[in-house]
Amino acid sequence: MEKLNTPPPVRRISPDKKSKPAKPSSTTAASKRNGKVSVKTGRSRPKVESIERMRTVDLGIAYGGKSAVNGVSLQIKKGEVLALIGPSGCGKTTYLRSLNLLVEQTPTATRTGKIMLDGEDVDKLELTELRRKVGMVFQQPNPFPMSIFDNIAYGIRERGSRKPTRRVLKPFVEEALDRANLLEEVKDNLSHPALRLSGGQQQRLCIARSLAVEPEVLLLDEPCSALDPRSTAAIEDLVLKLRSEIAIVIVTHNMQQAQRVADRVAFMYLGDLVEEGTVTQVFDKPQQKRTRDYVSGDFG
Amino acid sequence: MGITLRKGVFSRLPSLKGVASTPDQRAELMLGALAVGSLVLIGFMIAFVMGEAWPSFANNGFFKWFGWGGNTDQQLEGIFNSPGDPASYVYEIRTFPLLYGTILITGGAVIIATVLSVLSAVFIVEFAPEALRRALEPIVKLLAAVPSVIYGLIGVLVIVPFFDQVFITEGAKESVQYVIQLTGSNITVAVFILTIMIAPIMIAIVVNALNSVPDSWSQGAIALGVNRWRAMWTVVVRAARPAIVAAAVLATARALGEAIMLSMVSGSVSFSPNPLDGLIFFLEPARPYAPAIVENSEGLTIPPFGQTIYAFAAVLLFSAGMLSFAGWFIRQKLRKYTLTPT
Structure with a gap:
């Protein structure tokens, strides 16, 4: 792979890749499933060493004085997927958007508490630097109105003042698409408009676009809510494949999805973190009444 | 279906029966007629201006008309003062300064x-x-x-x-x-x-x-x-x-x-x-x-002068048309990636 003229992306995934048992197992699980989703068992999930990437300490977010998130402390680790569940308006999306400080785009938003990335307060980081390290994928797929190639290359091109050529970028683009399980489907059409892809492909393209800038943490804000079951399964496979490489936080309305993809689950209600634990703890032996009511479908 | 207007002009037009029996069909016909009418009008206007302008282009040669040589203002004066006999009308004009001024400004x-x-x-x-x-x-x-x-x-x-x-x-x-x-x-x-x-x-x-x-x-x-x-x-x-x-x-x-x-x-x-x-x-x-x-509008009644001025108008008309077309073409190119799946 050629050298980039710009600060080269940190390439720390290649060693991971060799020792990655997740990929074959998750794909076979997907093919075995044949579109039918077995809820409880999910896909085989190899144990990966988990390393803390992010941590929030007593994080509170308020919009114009009205509190949306109250004192939430959570750890986000590489090697395990954290799912945020809870009814609409419980602050889980606000919490997610605060992790890359996207919430501070809103002029009325105020923040209390601390957000740490790799042991360092995010306020000490350059905003753009933080957002490159903490990628985000939105509820609605939002590919840019450009070609597939340019969508993926966008983040790499924008990080330096000198723009690398297409030839230099190509391996990076293909690798990002490959990591997002999309390369096979689009490798012959890289110059096609990204908006012509199907919804599920668009969402995987958005994930690939985030992966192209080599994030340490990936935030997924209800990534499947606009997708059909097949595309949802593809995204879930992808999440399970990526969990050994980067820390993933996923917000979801869908409790089956949380059980399928998550290692830890945090239940939020009216801005409070009610309960947090492993999937079994939260779904099978919830400690709090509100959690029990929610996961058993009494409200939500 | 079957609704007919009791009053008004349409109820008295038997030929519209069958063709435009519902209000929707009548509206479609009306609007269609208006649209076609304005298109025809524009077509006539273009044809008229081009036709009027033709002698000016023909007598100078199309490329020479846009070329340079002599003083355009004096040439216009020459056309204005041309003799009354159609055989000896003066048409000579080189409009490069006007073209250049238009493009420049x-x-x-x-x-x-x-x-x-x-x-x-x-x-x-x-x-x-x-x-x-x-x-x-x-x-x-x-x-x-x-x-x-x-x-x-x-x-x-x-x-x-x-x-x-x-x-x-x-x-x-x-x-x-x-x-x-x-x-x-x-x-x-x-x-x-x-x-x-x-x-x-x-x-x-x-x-x-x-x-x-x-x-x-x-x-x-x-x-x-x-x-x-x-x-x-x-x-x-x-x-x-x-x-x-x-x-x-x-x-x-x-x-x-x-x-x-x-x-x-x-x-x-x-x-x-x-x-x-x-x-x-x-x-x-x-x-x-x-x-x-x-x-120069005061001299329009003098045939060669009027035709010369029409030629100016023809150039503007043609450029406006070309401009719209070029704009449409560029927009099509640029929209390639914005289009959502069809």
Whole structure:
């Protein structure tokens, strides 16, 4: 792979890749499933060493004085997927958007508490630097109105003042698409408009676009809510494949999805973190009444 | 079905029965007729102007008509004074100074206005404080509606004298005194006022376009670690390029057809400003086609003169048509990636 003229992306995934048992197992699980989703068992999930990437300490977010998130402390680790569940308006999306400080785009938003990335307060980081390290994928797929190639290359091109050529970028683009399980489907059409892809492909393209800038943490804000079951399964496979490489936080309305993809689950209600634990703890032996009511479908 | 009008003109037209028996069908027919009618009217107008202009082009030769040689103003006078006998009509004219003046003034104004309007629109949409934005948007729309003659008045009463007194020195006058007289009416004033005239409508169009670009695109860029300014340029403005082209086409059409204001401030001399004159180039007058038409309208009844003026109009008509087509073509190209799956 050629050298980039710009600060080269940190390439720390290649060693991971060799020792990655997740990929074959998750794909076979997907093919075995044949579109039918077995809820409880999910896909085989190899144990990966988990390393803390992010941590929030007593994080509170308020919009114009009205509190949306109250004192939430959570750890986000590489090697395990954290799912945020809870009814609409419980602050889980606000919490997610605060992790890359996207919430501070809103002029009325105020923040209390601390957000740490790799042991360092995010306020000490350059905003753009933080957002490159903490990628985000939105509820609605939002590919840019450009070609597939340019969508993926966008983040790499924008990080330096000198723009690398297409030839230099190509391996990076293909690798990002490959990591997002999309390369096979689009490798012959890289110059096609990204908006012509199907919804599920668009969402995987958005994930690939985030992966192209080599994030340490990936935030997924209800990534499947606009997708059909097949595309949802593809995204879930992808999440399970990526969990050994980067820390993933996923917000979801869908409790089956949380059980399928998550290692830890945090239940939020009216801005409070009610309960947090492993999937079994939260779904099978919830400690709090509100959690029990929610996961058993009494409200939500 | 089966509803008939008891009163009104349609109930008395038996031929419409069957063809247009429902209100919807009647409305369709009416609107269709209006649309076809206006198209036919435009077609006739184009044919008429071209037909009237034909002798002027034919007698000079098409390329020579646009070429240079002689003094265009004197040639116009020659045509005006041509003998009454149709066999000895004078047609000779070389309109290069008019063509050059049109391109120079229109092109200059459109280029400056495009840059200006994109920058202002980006500021209004993305960076202006809420209160300022709320004030600016209606002001811009108001400015877009100001009649051009008002700009012309301000130009001729304020800016032209200002140029005359401040920029046009004796030295500048002397350096070109055998070629042209500098009065303060010049291409810079013309381009300046024309820019001010066309920029508001462009700003209004581009602001609308930027506002209609989905927020999720700039959010996506910002989430990738791109700052707001870059996200605006690389995603939002990029996505709004078809509208920017549309705005530029509209502004060019307006600038091409602007006659009164330019006639007041551009100097009204068929002169080709010479870039070799250095800075004085910017103080030299010019005369685009549209003001040339207005200024010579008193001689339209003299056949060869009228035909010459029609030829000016034909050039404007043709350029406007070409402009629309080019704009459409560029927009198609730019829309390639914006199209959602069909």
